[in-house]
Amino acid sequence: MKVNGHLHFRLKTTSQQTHLINTDAAEEDRRIQSREFRPSSRTRPLSLALSLSLRFRGAWTQRSESVMADSITPILPNNPNPNYQGPATGTLPPAPPPSLSLDGSPPPPPPPPAPASRSPVVFSFPKRPSIRLTSEFDSDSSVFFHKVSCKLLDSFAKLKLSFSNNHKGELSPPQLTFVSKNFSVHHNFEDESTLLNGSVDVGRRLHLRATHHLQAQEGEAAVVAKLADPGYALELSSPVPYVGMPKATLKFPLGEVSVEEKEEEEAKRILSINGIVKSQLLNGLCTAHYADEDLKLRYSYKDEEMSFIPTLSLPSNALSFAFKRQFSPSDKLSYWYNFDSNYWSAVYKHTYGKDLKLKAGYDSEVRLGWASLWVGDEGGKAKTAPLKMKVQFMLQVPQDDIRSSALMFRVKKRWDI
DSSP states (O other): OEETTEEOOOOOOOOHHHHHHHHHHHHHHHHHHHSOOOOOTTTHHHHHHHHHHHHHHHHHHHHHHHHHTTTSOOOOTTOOOTTOOOSOTTSOOOOOOOOOOTTSOOOOOOOOOOOOOOOOOSOOOOOOOOEEEEEEEETTTTEEEEEEEEEETTTTEEEEEEEEEETTOOBOOOEEEEEESSEEEEEETTTTEEEEEEEEEETTTEEEEEEEETTTTEEEEEEEEEOSSTTOEEEEEEEESOOSSOEEEEEETTEEEEEEEEEOTTSOEEEEEEEEEEEEETTEEEEEEEETTEEEEEEEEEOSSEEEEEEEEETTTEEEEEEEEEEETTEEEEEEEETTTOOEEEEEEEESSSSEEEEEEEETTTTEEEEEEEESOSSSOGGGSGGGEEEEEEEEEESSOGGGOEEEEEEEEEEEO
């Protein structure tokens, strides 16, 4: 830069040493400009010396910048502080602040890092299958029933072993069962019998099912075809070896009708028709069941508090009815009466939550009163009960001999190993 006929150098560096040199040069320029300097014969050597001095200072400053460039980091353009000298040697500068888009919303997050590629597993040991042991004791027969089961091949199949022992410790011949989705084998070691069951789906509407007893060389084969409309199906089943016509069953939403050939005592084969038909009638469900020339008509009416179920059998004209009354969500009374035999029975049930139930009743046919206490769901499995255990206590009091009353219990426990 040229000022008043002299050259001045403006050096831009972040080093403290270079900053001091620029300060001395600026101070020298101010002193020169403060005088009314006029070149003359006396001042020419001084002006020449000053010019050489300034040139020497500029060359020395450029050399210092080149030497210090490797160890000094220049000022970052995003840092407003001119005295900031950057991070220490060997570290990366800090990331700039996230920029905003034109509408003021933050930028999208960076994509997640790609997962590290894992080397394929050449061989892995299979996991040990979990074993479940269920034991049940009945005080009436004094017999222990045991069942051991485990899932195989990642729950593809299940293996079951069941046996029993009496109070003397004597074991009964076990039974072994292998069950999968489409195939099962049941073997009884007591009579050395084996039963095979298999099923397969052929397409969406055709199902094949077969059963075979190895020792007796007998079985059954069936074909079930689902018709176009939902709820309609046609089933053809026949014993193996083949004897006579197959049994045909037509299923529809309101019931089913089956036709089969039967043998009578006189070695005559006749066609037998069985069927069940259901229909809604007067806010209830009416059911007609016809089998072996007997017709049973049943009507069921049920609401939130009461159920009424009369039943009529033809041609015997036997009439009976069942009545159920729900007093509360935990209290229920059931009553059954047969007009033909004058037998009746009554049962009262009270529940305490889900896992505790008290039942008491009387049966006039056997002239017996009884009461039972269930710990655990009566119709559920042991795995859903508290501590995976179900207990039932039952007291039986005969009407004719009260002294021969008996207290029985049943315990069922499951262990997961």
